[in-house]
Amino acid sequence: MTAYEKPDLAISEVENVLRRHLGPEVAEIAPMSGGNLSSVFSCVVEGKGYVVKFSDLDGAYETERYVSNLLSNEGIPFPKSLVLDKTGQLAYLIMERVEGRTLADCTAEEQTRQLPEMIGILSTMAEIDVGTTSGYGWIGPDGNGAYASWKDFVVAVNAEDQTGTFWENWYELFRTSCLERDVYEEIYSRLMTYIPYNEPNRRFIHGDFHQWNILSDGTRITGIIDGNCVYGDPLVDLAILDRHMPGNDVAKSYQIYHEEAGIAIPDFKERLIGAYYFKGLDGLRFYAKMGWKDAYQGTRSFLLNLKA
Structure with missing residues (x-):
C-alpha cells in the first residue's frame, strides 16, 4: 500500500x-x-x-x-x-479565509501562551448543544451520526473492510509497513474496555485539534480549520491536543479550567485514557501508511505504557 x-x-x-x-x-x-x-x-x-x-x-x-x-x-x-x-x-x-499562520509555525513559547485560549475553545465546542441530532461517529451532511453507538463506530473504523474509503485494503499495512498486528490488537483490546466510560458523553468532536489545524497571529487564536468531525466523547479532542503539545500539562489545564468554571467532568481519567487509545490507534495506522516511522514509534510507546 x-x-x-x-x-x-x-x-x-x-x-x-x-x-x-x-x-x-x-x-x-x-x-x-x-x-x-x-x-x-x-x-x-x-x-x-x-x-x-x-x-x-x-x-x-x-x-x-x-x-x-x-x-x-x-x-x-x-x-x-x-x-x-x-x-x-x-x-x-x-x-x-481565516487570517493567521498555523500554530505549528509559532514558537513553542507563543504556543504555550495561547494554550488557555485553546482550552476555552475546546470547552466551548464540548458544550455545543447537539441534542437535536442523533447517532455517533462520522457526522453526515444532515447533521446526524452514522452509528447507533460509540462502540459500533469504534468497531466499524477498525474493521478490515473499508472499501471506498481512505483506509481501503489497510490490512496490507501489517505486511508492507511498520504497523505491527500484535501491537494493534493489544491497543484495540484495551480501547474496548474503556468504551463504557466514553459512550455516555455524546458531544461534538473536531477530531484533528492540533497545531496544524489551529491558526494564530502569534498572540491569539484566529481560526480552527479542517477536522475529522464526529459525535462522541469530547475528551478525544483534548487527547489530541495533549499528545501534540507534550510538556504543557494540557490535560491538567483543562481540568483546572473546568473546576474554576464549576463544570464537573465525570470519569475524567478513564474517559481520557479511552480517548488516548481511540486516537492513538488511528494514529498508528495513519503514521504507518504515511511512512512516518518516528511518529509511529512515539505513539506506540505512549499507548503501550498508559496506566489505568
Whole structure:
C-alpha cells in the first residue's frame, strides 16, 4: 500500500473554478501547505481572502459545510463555507479565509501562551448543544451520526473492510509497513474496555485539534480549520491536543479550567485514557501508511505504557 497522494491540479484549473464563483477579479492564487487529504489553494478577491480545497474522496466536504455552520453559529472561529461543487471527479469547497499562520509555525513559547485560549475553545465546542441530532461517529451532511453507538463506530473504523474509503485494503499495512498486528490488537483490546466510560458523553468532536489545524497571529487564536468531525466523547479532542503539545500539562489545564468554571467532568481519567487509545490507534495506522516511522514509534510507546 502506497502513501495517499492528494489531487494534482494546475493553477489554471484552480483559477477557472474560482472565477466561476468569485468573479474575474480573482488574484494571487497560490498553493497552501498542510492538509493530508486535500489540495488547498488561497486567493484574494478585492482585498478579501478565500480558500478552495479539492478532494477525490467520496462525499468530501459535505460534512465540513454542515460543521462550518454549526461552529460559526456558536462563535467558534471556523471558516465560513460559501460554495460546495464538483469539477470532473473532484469535489471542491470554497470558504472564507481565516487570517493567521498555523500554530505549528509559532514558537513553542507563543504556543504555550495561547494554550488557555485553546482550552476555552475546546470547552466551548464540548458544550455545543447537539441534542437535536442523533447517532455517533462520522457526522453526515444532515447533521446526524452514522452509528447507533460509540462502540459500533469504534468497531466499524477498525474493521478490515473499508472499501471506498481512505483506509481501503489497510490490512496490507501489517505486511508492507511498520504497523505491527500484535501491537494493534493489544491497543484495540484495551480501547474496548474503556468504551463504557466514553459512550455516555455524546458531544461534538473536531477530531484533528492540533497545531496544524489551529491558526494564530502569534498572540491569539484566529481560526480552527479542517477536522475529522464526529459525535462522541469530547475528551478525544483534548487527547489530541495533549499528545501534540507534550510538556504543557494540557490535560491538567483543562481540568483546572473546568473546576474554576464549576463544570464537573465525570470519569475524567478513564474517559481520557479511552480517548488516548481511540486516537492513538488511528494514529498508528495513519503514521504507518504515511511512512512516518518516528511518529509511529512515539505513539506506540505512549499507548503501550498508559496506566489505568
